[in-house]
Amino acid sequence: MPRPLAVLIGPMGVGKTRLGKRVAKRLGVPFTDTDKVVVAAHGPITDIFAEHGEDWFRGVESETVLAALEGDGIVSLGGGAVLHPATRAALAGHTVVFLTSPAEAVLARIDLGKRPLLRDDPGAWERIFREREPVYRALASHTVDTSGRPMEHVVDTIVALVAPARDTTTKTATAEPAAEEAP
Numbered sequence: 001m002p003r004p005l006a007v008l009i010g011p012m013g014v015g016k017t018r019l020g021k022r023v024a025k026r027l028g029v030p031f032t033d034t035d036k037v038v039v040a041a042h043g044p045i046t047d048i049f050a051e052h053g054e055d056w057f058r059g060v061e062s063e064t065v066l067a068a069l070e071g072d073g074i075v076s077l078g079g080g081a082v083l084h085p086a087t088r089a090a091l092a093g094h095t096v097v098f099l100t101s102p103a104e105a106v107l108a109r110i111d112l113g114k115r116p117l118l119r120d121d122p123g124a125w126e127r128i129f130r131e132r133e134p135v136y137r138a139l140a141s142h143t144v145d146t147s148g149r150p151m152e153h154v155v156d157t158i159v160a161l162v163a164p165a166r167d168t169t170t171k172t173a174t175a176e177p178a179a180e181e182a183p
């Protein structure tokens with residue numbers, strides 16, 4: 001059964017989407033951003049929050065994450081996906097990379113208009129992060145600070161963490177038929 005090489009978690013704006021895409025490209029594996037899947041099916045996240053509320057979004061988000069965990073490659077979650085118990089349970093046993101960054105670095109980078117939880121109160125980032133941090137840490141197999149260096153360097157770090165798992169998968173896949181051919 002396929003499984004992701006790594007799942008990227010962490011608060012809003014740390015780079016899960018951008019870095020995940022670049023890591024997948026570098027490794028030549030598929031990339032799934034669960035927010036993008038939700039948006040493709042239901043429209044912009046700000047509109048979903050306004051029309052259906054956060055709880056509805058979290059339900060759809062969790063179903064989307066569970067489906068993505070049945071696939072391969074790199075999977076990036078939305079920052080609050082780990083709030084859902086089913087998502088947390090499903091992440092057990094996966095390679096989970098917690099991306100983190102100081103608040104100042106994040107708030108300097110992101111488009112607040114696209115993040116409904118921060119748009120009217122950017123100071124909420126730090127508060128939301130502190131609330132969720134124990135959950136991120138509990139789920140993480142690895143933690144990577146994405147601030148203070150060029151994105152490609154952060155990509156290098158994540159690739160170095162994740163590539164050995166891909167190499168093992170490849171070797172196992174090629175080794176099995178050879179073993180069967182032996183007398």
Ligand SMILES: Nc1ncnc2c1ncn2[C@@H]1O[C@H](COP(=O)(O)OP(=O)(O)O)[C@@H](O)[C@H]1O
Pocket residue numbers: 010011012013014015016017018019109110146147148149150151154
């Ligand atoms: N290491 C980095 N250095 C500088 N900018 C970054 C870095 N990582 C991400 N960014 C920028 O921060 C913004 C938010 O990134 P994004 O991938 O959407 O974060 P997330 O998915 O975690 O919310 C984007 O504009 C992205 O280009």
Ligand SMILES: O=C(O)C1=C[C@@H](OP(=O)(O)O)[C@@H](O)[C@H](O)C1
Pocket residue numbers: 010011012013016017035045077078079080081114115116117
């Ligand atoms: O932290 C959160 O609760 C959210 C993070 C967003 O994703 P990113 O973390 O990719 O920005 C998006 O899922 C939604 O706006 C809610």
Ligand SMILES: [Mg+2]
Pocket residue numbers: 016017018033035076077078
């Ligand atoms: Mg994202």
